[in-house]
Amino acid sequence: MSTYDDTRRAWDEASSKHVREYAEHLEQARTARLLPIEEEQLRPLIEDAEVLHPQSGHGLDDHALIRLGAHSVLGLDYSPTAVAAAQRRADELGAQCRYELAELPDTGRPAQSADLVYTGKGALIWMADLDAWAAEMHRLLRPGGHLFVYEGHPLVPLWAWDHDEARVREDRSYFAASHVNDTFPARGATEHQRTLAQLVMTVLGAGFELLHLAEHPDPFWMPDDENPAAAWDGRLPNAISLLARRRR
Ligand SMILES: C[S@@+](CC[C@H](N)C(=O)[O-])C[C@H]1O[C@@H](n2cnc3c(N)ncnc32)[C@H](O)[C@@H]1O
Numbered sequence: 001m002s003t004y005d006d007t008r009r010a011w012d013e014a015s016s017k018h019v020r021e022y023a024e025h026l027e028q029a030r031t032a033r034l035l036p037i038e039e040e041q042l043r044p045l046i047e048d049a050e051v052l053h054p055q056s057g058h059g060l061d062d063h064a065l066i067r068l069g070a071h072s073v074l075g076l077d078y079s080p081t082a083v084a085a086a087q088r089r090a091d092e093l094g095a096q097c098r099y100e101l102a103e104l105p106d107t108g109r110p111a112q113s114a115d116l117v118y119t120g121k122g123a124l125i126w127m128a129d130l131d132a133w134a135a136e137m138h139r140l141l142r143p144g145g146h147l148f149v150y151e152g153h154p155l156v157p158l159w160a161w162d163h164d165e166a167r168v169r170e171d172r173s174y175f176a177a178s179h180v181n182d183t184f185p186a187r188g189a190t191e192h193q194r195t196l197a198q199l200v201m202t203v204l205g206a207g208f209e210l211l212h213l214a215e216h217p218d219p220f221w222m223p224d225d226e227n228p229a230a231a232w233d234g235r236l237p238n239a240i241s242l243l244a245r246r247r248r
Contacts, residue, residue, distance in 0.1 A: 006188070010186040015057070015081040018085040022089070025089060051074070054123065055122075057077060080101060104136065114142065122151075130194055147244045153237040160231065166229070178191060210244050218238055
């Protein structure tokens with residue numbers, strides 16, 4: 001069994017959380033909102049948009065995208081458990097969200113079928129081939145369509161989770177190609193790294209123009225811990241937002 005299969009199995013097992021917490025997620029979906037920076041970037045371009053959400057996971061953001069004005073959202077994920085839980089919730093709420101199984105970077109979706117691709121929050125680190133990912137995002141978008149990514153900052157794998165002081169882990173390098181995940185949910189799986197410059201240059205090289213790029217101090221996810229890591233105290237970058245437009 002390959003490392004890739006192990007990672008996929010780890011995600012499907014981790015996605016059983018979406019089933020266990022179904023009732024809670026259902027309530028959250030009724031009022032879900034995107035982060036303020038996401039709403040600020042997406043509000044001008046989302047009205048009636050057909051949105052594609054690769055690696056949609058629990059899919060709560062899809063309800064937020066509809067609330068912001070999207071016409072519909074198609075979530076794609078390779079976890080059957082995640083896809084089934086998200087579809088059940090969307091059906092129960094009568095939301096214009098649909099979910100399909102797909103294994104990135106090749107989604108198998110028709111070319112130019114989306115106005116907006118929304119992705120991130122723990123997605124890109126699972127992509128071994130970022131060029132292939134960027135080419136697929138470009139293929140899926142109609143000319144002039146937008147790619148929006150809200151993602152962990154490429155420096156995040158370096159931050160230790162010490163509470164007293166922010167520290168750089170001795171076993172990690174900003175310039176490494178990958179590292180082994182040592183936390184939930186994919187302990188032991190290979191995560192793929194790229195620098196911020198590599199990410200931006202890959203997106204530009206795939207045929208996009210950059211409209212927005214920002215770094216943010218708050219992580220997109222924190223463990224349920226009373227005492228958060230010192231690396232999250234507002235002095236270090238923990239997330240990025242990127243908006244790019246497909247050139248015609
Ligand atoms: C950290 S979750 C984030 C998902 C979503 N942004 C959210 O907030 O729930 C990562 C998701 O990517 C999916 N995933 C990882 N690698 C994938 C691949 N190659 N193809 C499709 N889905 C993948 C996993 O199943 C998981 O649902």
